Amino acid sequence: MRSGVLQIVFNEISAAELSGLDTLEQLELLEEFKVGKEDLENLNGERFGKIERDGTVLYRYRSKDYRFYFEVKEGAVIVHRVLHKGTFSDFLFRSKMPLAEDEALAGSKHFWKLIDEGRNARRL
Numbered sequence: 594m595r596s597g598v599l600q601i602v603f604n605e606i607s608a609a610e611l612s613g614l615d616t617l618e619q620l621e622l623l624e625e626f627k628v629g630k631e632d633l634e635n636l637n638g639e640r641f642g643k644i645e646r647d648g649t650v651l652y653r654y655r656s657k658d659y660r661f662y663f664e665v666k667e668g669a670v671i672v673h674r675v676l677h678k679g680t681f682s683d684f685l686f687r688s689k690m691p692l693a694e695d696e697a698l699a700g701s702k703h704f705w706k707l708i709d710e711g712r713n714a715r716r717l
Contacts, residue, residue, distance in 0.1 A: 597629045600669045604714035607661075610675040618657075625656045628663075628670045642695040651708060653695060662708055673711030 603611065611619055632641050633652060642653040644662075651673075654661040658679070663672045698704045 597631060599628050599630070599665065601626065601628065601672060602669050602716050603672045604711055604716045606711045606714040607672040607675050622656055622659060622675075626654060626661060628652075628654065628665075633665065638695075644695050644699045646699055646705060653698075662711070664712070671712075671716065673708050673714075676707070 611622070614622070628641075636643055636652075640655055642655070644651045644653060650664070652663050652665065654663070655678075658677055660674075660676050660678060660680075661672055662674045662676070663670050665671070
């Protein structure tokens with residue numbers, strides 16, 4: 594285990610999204626999903642990204658075909674949503690935005706509605 598790895602907390606929505614996956618896929622994703630302070634300080638845009646709106650900072654972790662969207666509060670990673678990349682690929686295609694995925698999502702009201710649902714869900 595790397596030093597500085599933060600505790601990960603799922604809410605009801607993100608836990609349900611994760612549990613909807615095949616068990617082996619769940620295990621592989623959870624094995625990979627480690628967040629350290631150094632990851633958040635050195636965002637590479639590949640695995641980790643950052644999305645901001647109105648002073649709210651949301652992080653994205655990309656693994657295989659899934660995206661974990663989370664905030665960091667009080668030394669813990671609070672996972673708001675676990676979504677398949679196809680959830681937003683269609684949005685980006687339809688909007689014809691010449692932006693990177695994270696930039697496009699930052700301006701999407703639909704995306705922030707999904708995040709707010711997760712933010713307001715009970716933590717497990």
